[in-house]
Amino acid sequence: MTTIELRVHGVHGTPPDAMLGVPRPAQVAGDDEARFFRPGGSTTGDTEVEAFHWGSLTSGAAGRALWLLFLPFTLLNLARYTLLTWDDALVGPGGTGPGRSGWGRLADGLLRVTGLVMTLSAMLSVVYIAAGLLAAQCLRSAECVEQNSWLSFAGQWPWGAQLLLAAAPAAAVLGVIAWLGRRPSTYGKPARTHWMHDRKFGERSFWTEVAEVSRLRCCHVAGAAALVGLLFSGFLSKSQAGAAAWIAAPVVLGLMVLGAGLLVVTVLVTGTLAWPVSSAVASSLRWTGLGYAVVAVGTAVAAMWPVPGRQPGPLPRLSGLEATSNGLAVASVLLVLLTAGVTWRLAVLFAKREPSGPDATARPVAFSPMWNGHASTVAVTLAFGMLLAACGGITFHVADLVGQPALEGGNVVESAGDTQAPIFLSTSYWTGAWLLGAALVLVVGLVLPTAALLLQRVWSAVWFSTAAVAAWVLVFALATVERPFGGVAGAWPAGVLIAVGLALGALTWFGDAQVRALAENEVAGASGPSGDAGRPIPHDLVEELDRRRLRVARLWRRGQAKFRYSWAAALLAAVSALGMAAAGFISGWRLVVPGDREIAPAWLVALLTEDGTKDTTSLLAVLGVWASTALVVVLLGLGYRAFRQPSARTAIGVLWDLMSFWPRLVHPLCPPPYGGRAVLEVSERVMWLVNEKRHQRVVLSGHSQGSLICLAAATYLTSPIEADGGQRDLDETDRVQAKAALGLLTYGSQLQWAFARLFPCFVGFHHQARLYQELQGRWRSLYRNTDPLGGPVLSWSSTAPSRDPAHAGGGTYGHLLTDRCPGASSATHDVCLVDPVSLTRTHDDPEPRVAGHSGYYDDPWLARQRDEVFGPEPGRARQEEAEDAAGTEQDGVPERPGAEVIPVAPVSRPAVEDWHHVGRWVEVWIAVHRQGNTCARSSPRNGQEPRPR
Numbered sequence: 001m002t003t004i005e006l007r008v009h010g011v012h013g014t015p016p017d018a019m020l021g022v023p024r025p026a027q028v029a030g031d032d033e034a035r036f037f038r039p040g041g042s043t044t045g046d047t048e049v050e051a052f053h054w055g056s057l058t059s060g061a062a063g064r065a066l067w068l069l070f071l072p073f074t075l076l077n078l079a080r081y082t083l084l085t086w087d088d089a090l091v092g093p094g095g096t097g098p099g100r101s102g103w104g105r106l107a108d109g110l111l112r113v114t115g116l117v118m119t120l121s122a123m124l125s126v127v128y129i130a131a132g133l134l135a136a137q138c139l140r141s142a143e144c145v146e147q148n149s150w151l152s153f154a155g156q157w158p159w160g161a162q163l164l165l166a167a168a169p170a171a172a173v174l175g176v177i178a179w180l181g182r183r184p185s186t187y188g189k190p191a192r193t194h195w196m197h198d199r200k201f202g203e204r205s206f207w208t209e210v211a212e213v214s215r216l217r218c219c220h221v222a223g224a225a226a227l228v229g230l231l232f233s234g235f236l237s238k239s240q241a242g243a244a245a246w247i248a249a250p251v252v253l254g255l256m257v258l259g260a261g262l263l264v265v266t267v268l269v270t271g272t273l274a275w276p277v278s279s280a281v282a283s284s285l286r287w288t289g290l291g292y293a294v295v296a297v298g299t300a301v302a303a304m305w306p307v308p309g310r311q312p313g314p315l316p317r318l319s320g321l322e323a324t325s326n327g328l329a330v331a332s333v334l335l336v337l338l339t340a341g342v343t344w345r346l347a348v349l350f351a352k353r354e355p356s357g358p359d360a361t362a363r364p365v366a367f368s369p370m371w372n373g374h375a376s377t378v379a380v381t382l383a384f385g386m387l388l389a390a391c392g393g394i395t396f397h398v399a400d401l402v403g404q405p406a407l408e409g410g411n412v413v414e415s416a417g418d419t420q421a422p423i424f425l426s427t428s429y430w431t432g433a434w435l436l437g438a439a440l441v442l443v444v445g446l447v448l449p450t451a452a453l454l455l456q457r458v459w460s461a462v463w464f465s466t467a468a469v470a471a472w473v474l475v476f477a478l479a480t481v482e483r484p485f486g487g488v489a490g491a492w493p494a495g496v497l498i499a500v501g502l503a504l505g506a507l508t509w510f511g512d513a514q515v516r517a518l519a520e521n522e523v524a525g526a527s528g529p530s531g532d533a534g535r536p537i538p539h540d541l542v543e544e545l546d547r548r549r550l551r552v553a554r555l556w557r558r559g560q561a562k563f564r565y566s567w568a569a570a571l572l573a574a575v576s577a578l579g580m581a582a583a584g585f586i587s588g589w590r591l592v593v594p595g596d597r598e599i600a601p602a603w604l605v606a607l608l609t610e611d612g613t614k615d616t617t618s619l620l621a622v623l624g625v626w627a628s629t630a631l632v633v634v635l636l637g638l639g640y641r642a643f644r645q646p647s648a649r650t651a652i653g654v655l656w657d658l659m660s661f662w663p664r665l666v667h668p669l670c671p672p673p674y675g676g677r678a679v680l681e682v683s684e685r686v687m688w689l690v691n692e693k694r695h696q697r698v699v700l701s702g703h704s705q706g707s708l709i710c711l712a713a714a715t716y717l718t719s720p721i722e723a724d725g726g727q728r729d730l731d732e733t734d735r736v737q738a739k740a741a742l743g744l745l746t747y748g749s750q751l752q753w754a755f756a757r758l759f760p761c762f763v764g765f766h767h768q769a770r771l772y773q774e775l776q777g778r779w780r781s782l783y784r785n786t787d788p789l790g791g792p793v794l795s796w797s798s799t800a801p802s803r804d805p806a807h808a809g810g811g812t813y814g815h816l817l818t819d820r821c822p823g824a825s826s827a828t829h830d831v832c833l834v835d836p837v838s839l840t841r842t843h844d845d846p847e848p849r850v851a852g853h854s855g856y857y858d859d860p861w862l863a864r865q866r867d868e869v870f871g872p873e874p875g876r877a878r879q880e881e882a883e884d885a886a887g888t889e890q891d892g893v894p895e896r897p898g899a900e901v902i903p904v905a906p907v908s909r910p911a912v913e914d915w916h917h918v919g920r921w922v923e924v925w926i927a928v929h930r931q932g933n934t935c936a937r938s939s940p941r942n943g944q945e946p947r948p949r
Contacts, residue, residue: 003697004689005049005866007857008682010704010748011658013055019857020051033057034681047866052682054709057674068635071659072387073667076115079379080665081759083107083343084350084369103349107342107376108666109271112216114335114380115667116223116270118387119177120263121328123224125391126173127166127231128321128426129398135166137423138402144421148402160305163235167297170228174290178221180669201712201762202719207663207676212273215282217668219273222289223266227324229289229296230259234320236300255296256320262289322598325428326587332384333584336577340377347373350760367765370566370757378573385439385576388583390635392432393628399423400629407608407617408600427600430608430621431586435579437624441475442575448505450568454561460509467501470494475619548839555786555850562788563753661708675712682713690741691734697870699743703856704789707749711763711771714744718774743869744775747782747856748790768793777829780865784835787853794830833861 007019016025016037028050029036037051067074085104138144138151139162145155154165200206233255269277269285350373354363371378399405403423407430445468452461474494586604590596600608608621617625661675682700689695702710717738756764772779772794781793836848849855856862 001046001696003047003699003866003870004695005047005699005701005745006682006685006689007049007051008678008700008702008706008709009051009053009055010702010706012704013053014703014857016051016053019053020049021857025051029685030681034677036685047863050685052678052685054674054678054681057677067671068638069390070669070671072118072383072390073115073669074659074671075379075383075386076111076118077664077667077670078659078662079376079383080108080111081662081762082370082375082379083111083761084346084373085761103342103345107339107346109273110335110339110342111376111380111666112273113267113271114332114339114384115216116220116267117328117331117335118383118667119220119224119669120227121332121387122391123170123173123227124231124321124325124328125395127170127228129395130169131163131166131232131235132321132426133395133399133423134402135162138421141421144403144423147421151402158305159307160301160303163232163304164297164301167228167232167301170293174221174224174228174293177224177669178217200719201767202715204680204716207679209663210665211279212277213664213668215273215277215279216270216666218282218286219266219270220668222285223263223270225286225289225293226259226262226266229293230256230263231320231324232293232297232300233259236303251299255299258292259296262292321426322428323591325426326591326597329428329580329583329587330591333580336377336381336384336580339380340374343374343376363760363765366752367756367760369760369764371570375758378569381573381576381580382569384580385572388432388580389436389628389631392429392436392624393630393632395425395429396433396625397629397632399425405625407605427604427608428587430617431604432583433624433628434608434618434621435582435624436627437620437622438476439575439579440623440627441472441620442578443572445469445471446571446575448502450571452505452509453567454564455557456560457509460505463501463505463508465501467498467505470497470501474498545839552786552836552839552850555852559784559786559788559852562750562791565754566757658705661705675709678709679712679716682709683716686713686717686742687734687738690738696741697743698738698741699745699866699869701745701862701866702747702749704748704750704853707746707751707793708755708763710744710746711751711768714742714775715767715771717742718771739774742775743778744771745780745782745862745866745869746793747862748787748853749781749783749793750789750791751781751793753791778869780829780831780869782831782833782856782859782861782865784833784851784853786835786850789853792830792832831861831865833859 009019016035017023020037020039022039024040025037026040027035028038030052033054033056035053035056037053039049083104085107134151138148139154139157140159142155145152154162157165233252236252236255266285266289269281347369350369369375396405402421404420406422406424408424408427448464449461449468452458452464471494590601590604593601595601596604608618660671660673663673663676664670686698686700689698700710700714702708717735751763751768756768779794783790783792835852836850838848851859
């Protein structure tokens with residue numbers, strides 16, 4: 001009976017020839033973006049291998065690099081899928097879950113309003129750069145025009161014409177929002193009857209565009225247009241004498257009230273899109289906003305047209321800019337707080353729906369939602385922080401391009417040979433720069449302690465933290481006090497503490513006595529590692545062998561850092577939240593105090609400057625300016641490299657592979673998702689192989705991100721048939737045949753430690769458990785302890801996060817969907833591959849390579865596990881042999897789970913209580929080389945089969 005293995009690559013876009021192991025494979029199906037390959041020529045044996053290459057969906061075109069500018073919006077869209085709103089695998093189809101309650105709808109509405117506020121913040125920066133900096137300052141200054149010849153064509157224009165030119169970038173951004181948002185997420189027709197809160201992961205409608213996205217695009221266009229008209233109307237309220245002679249104050253007031261009302265209506269409609277909003281209402285709102293923007297801009301241009309382009313006196317400014325920017329800052333902080341509150345409530349409701357009782361299959365601690373269910377809050381905070389930093393960076397970069405940035409209302413500090421024209425920036429932007437500089441100092445100081453904690457070097461983290469605290473005290477003192485510690489000479493104690501902390505942290509880092517002792521214990525009383533026993537080690541290679549043991553032990557520790565990657569994201573989110581809270585407080589202060597709305601208060605000026613006279617900016621503000629400018633330069637550089645170099649284009653595509661898998665729900669300016677196309681292409685290929693080619697065995701084989709695609713395709717093929725908005729879904733007979741012929745093989749996968757915890761309502765524990773039951777155990781997974789990204793899927797290790805003191809004790813591994821699991825045995829459905837295959841070598845053997853996250857396609861154990869997927873008793877015989885060799889029995893675990901029962905055992909001791917867990921990992925690795933039958937062993941030498949133990 002022929003078995004078809006359909007391989008799906010990961011984020012690096014492995015070429016088809018590497019996936020299939022042949023030089024020139026032939027494309028047998030698909031198009032230029034989603035392609036299926038097979039080895040050229042005739043195939044022999046009982047197994048045929050196909051490769052599905054989807055890399056061109058995300059990294060094939062150079063223009064995709066421009067999506068880097070929309071990274072915050074993509075992160076916000078990702079936040080929607082982390083919400084604990086609906087778990088149909090837990091409560092069953094048609095049930096009532098948190099997602100279909102008012103709390104779920106409120107969470108959807110908050111995220112959509114957050115997306116609208118982010119769009120308004122970006123549009124505010126565009127209008128301020130074009131009208132407030134270039135038109136109102138540079139074009140009205142002869143010195144600035146002379147220094148920027150590319151602006152000389154408009155230097156003599158009337159002020160109204162210059163203002164009309166400044167409206168062009170805003171019009172272009174409105175066109176981008178309207179055009180990019182129209183790009184479909186799949187090639188199918190959008191589903192018009194399925195709403196956000198009704199989407200199930202196993203239905204075809206999940207991958208198609210929902211009705212709200214088009215309405216949401218109309219709302220964003222309306223809101224951005226209303227903001228443009230409102231800001232341009234601000235010119236009329238403080239116009240020059242020529243305009244004030246004939247423009248009436250009621251017209252100005254009416255335009256502003258109309259724009260503010262339009263913004264409020266847009267926010268309300270955006271937040272209620274969970275309930276059906278007709279296309280006519282959304283379209284009317286869009287055209288109303290565009291019409292208002294045309295009237296407001298046209299009125300401002302007509303009123304300002306008689307004013308000369310250059311004239312002495314104070315420069316005109318965007319009236320209401322400070323109030324608008326401060327209002328958006330306060331709104332962003334309130335939205336983050338509301339999101340945190342709603343996600344907390346959803347987490348409580350989600351926990352109450354967990355099954356309980358002696359016969360219930362509870363969610364293991366290793367599958368607990370990341371950040372206690374507040375992943376959405378973390379994502380929203382990071383999205384806001386990235387957007388505000390990028391907007392500030394672009395603003396400062398433009399100001400630095402045309403002149404010298406200076407604090408509004410102050411003077412410019414002149415340096416030798418510096419004759420650039422001053423460009424006065426709003427106090428809001430300087431406040432953001434100061435906060436960004438402070439955040440930069442905090443993050444840089446926490447880099448080394450965080451890295452030490454990720455790698456479980458606790459004493460290094462302590463010493464690095466000591467140095468970081470001393471550095472923070474020194475930097476903030478220098479930034480806020482003219483003579484810290486009695487002068488520069490008085491700062492030497494902090495400098496000494498910084499040096500001592502860095503030195504001791506480095507010594508404890510590289511010393512690593514624990515790992516050295518564990519690595520040296522391997523050869524205590526032994527002639528060599530198992531598998532190489534009996535082979536004498538040359539004397540000149542003994543020292544090299546010790547070095548390799550230490551290197552592998554460190555790689556094992558690095559591989560376990562993936563269970564703590566969330567700490568780094570939480571750290572960045574915490575710093576971003578502190579910055580947003582400070583910005584919200586300052587903005588709220590300026591909104592409440594009437595005298596501080598347009599002119600910065602004295603205490604804020606003292607914070608942003610060194611001496612309070614606005615002559616020189618403070619150290620932190622300068623650091624923030626450099627950081628924001630550097631961010632813009634890096635983004636532009638990445639975009640240029642992606643346009644010119646295919647290798648860089650692929651590297652940037654990796655980022656989108658991770659973030660643009662999910663369909664758009666809360667923001668229209670996201671990259672066109674590839675997940676639906678990839679999942680449906682794989683599913684249709686499986687259906688064709690089973691029902692047309694009559695293959696009775698098809699194994700979906702996914703590496704890394706490809707395992708998520710395979711999981712989604714398998715879920716789609718095994719889920720019950722339901723209505724799909726008028727589209728024809730799978731035929732029931734075809735689905736039953738595909739389900740009976742389907743198997744799943746994953747390797748180097750993040751399905752447990754990352755995806756199941758980030759998206760528990762879509763690919764969480766109960767979803768994977770149900771899929772395992774539907775496949776009747778036809779699921780295998782491979783991983784390596786040296787893999788920094790992939791990990792166990794069908795079992796979990798003691799390094800998994802745990803907060804429940806009841807989950808203590810036990811062995812190195814717990815059990816999820818496996819048969820009995822004696823250690824990391826190849827007798828289970830989760831197979832741990834030894835990496836490297838040996839530590840020793842002779843003069844006629846090459847040094848074994850550490851594969852890590854790569855090389856799974858060439859590993860002989862991949863073929864073995866593929867062949868065992870459809871075995872009558874998968875792994876049972878080898879399981880008993882492994883138990884005999886180990887001489888141990890697991891207590892309280894059923895002999896073998898059937899299709900309806902899944903054994904669940906307690907998780908091992910929490911990592912937070914035992915930071916020396918690497919010792920157990922190295923001890924297991926030592927046992928691998930001494931006793932065998934604990935982990936699967938493969939040999940890359942000359943393509944030989946794995947050597948038996």
